Amino acid sequence: METxxxxxxxxxxxxxxxxxxxFTREQISKIDAGIDLLCxxxxxxxxxxxxVNFSWESPNGNVYKRFYSCNQVSNVEVWQRIANxxxxxxxxxxxxxxxxxxxxxxxxxxxxxxxxxxxxxYLNQEWFTPIHVASCLVHDLCDNLxxxxxxEGQFIKNRIPSVPFFCGYLVMQICQYWQEDVTDVxxxxxxxxxxxxxxxxxxxxxxxxxxxxxxxxxxxxLAQLIDxxxxxxxxxxxxxxxxxxxxxxxxxxxEKGVNSLKDLQKKLAITSLDGMDALTLSPFNFKRI
Numbered sequence: 001m002e003t004x005x006x007x008x009x010x011x012x013x014x015x016x017x018x019x020x021x022x023f024t025r026e027q028i029s030k031i032d033a034g035i036d037l038l039c040x041x042x043x044x045x046x047x048x049x050x051x052v053n054f055s056w057e058s059p060n061g062n063v064y065k066r067f068y069s070c071n072q073v074s075n076v077e078v079w080q081r082i083a084n085x086x087x088x089x090x091x092x093x094x095x096x097x098x099x100x101x102x103x104x105x106x107x108x109x110x111x112x113x114x115x116x117x118x119x120x121x122y123l124n125q126e127w128f129t130p131i132h133v134a135s136c137l138v139h140d141l142c143d144n145l146x147x148x149x150x151x152e153g154q155f156i157k158n159r160i161p162s163v164p165f166f167c168g169y170l171v172m173q174i175c176q177y178w179q180e181d182v183t184d185v186x187x188x189x190x191x192x193x194x195x196x197x198x199x200x201x202x203x204x205x206x207x208x209x210x211x212x213x214x215x216x217x218x219x220x221x222l223a224q225l226i227d228x229x230x231x232x233x234x235x236x237x238x239x240x241x242x243x244x245x246x247x248x249x250x251x252x253x254x255e256k257g258v259n260s261l262k263d264l265q266k267k268l269a270i271t272s273l274d275g276m277d278a279l280t281l282s283p284f285n286f287k288r289i
Contacts, residue, residue, distance in 0.1 A: 014093045021098035027123040034133025041174040051079045056161035066274035068161045069148040081145050102206035116140040117202040129188035131175050135168040135199035143203050219265050226261050229254045
């Protein structure tokens with residue numbers, strides 16, 4: 001970089017290795033440049049503004065003022081989680097580790113649960129610039145902070161309106177401010193199509209993104225319960241004509257329960273703040289009343 005390196009947040013990362021994979025000097029240099037860009041981007045005033053003021057609209061016109069699958073936190077709280085990571089002196093920094101395949105990630109064990117993987121194959125490509133590295137880092141950092149970026153095993157228009165994807169794209173946008181002044185940035189944009197920007201984070205490429213019950217919407221949990229009730233109803237139906245009074249009472253209770261839960265799903269979809277309950281019920285096709 002032509003300018004002085006960022007220091008805030010830089011100590012939150014350490015570049016490591018595994019038993020089978022090691023970064024080359026050139027790869028480390030590219031990662032260092034990516035870390036520097038990321039730390040500068042997070043300190044930029046527009047980074048906070050864009051996160052706090054974020055909203056998105058589904059194809060059917062539903063407008064949401066929270067990120068998709070944001071664990072029920074507001075945009076301000078999203079920013080605070082990211083900012084707090086950079087403000088604190090990390091006694092246990094996130095390790096940036098090398099990999100070539102999904103197996104490298106799944107077979108690795110460490111006492112430090114916080115790690116971000118970088119694909120050596122991408123790092124070796126000239127088109128995979130320090131800006132791509134910075135986007136990968138912030139994407140998988142947000143994944144570590146508990147924000148989901150994956151929906152039903154597939155992309156929605158390649159970018160879901162989630163914290164990881166938004167921040168990954170935002171880093172690239174902010175780097176555009178330095179395009180005329182910083183050589184690394186200027187050279188990087190020779191390889192970047194800003195309208196169709198892809199940075200290939202390992203958590204998505206190798207499907208190692210974090211999932212937990214915390215990332216499930218209420219409607220996803222209700223859907224599992226409904227399925228359990230329907231399964232029991234189906235078993236009782238096998239001999240419907242010969243049901244005992246107790247079995248009929250059970251079947252009736254299950255049926256009422258399913259109908260009540262489905263009504264609750266619709267109400268949760270209508271009042272959804274981040275779109276997750278609505279999209280779970282009918283992905284991108286649910287219309288608010």
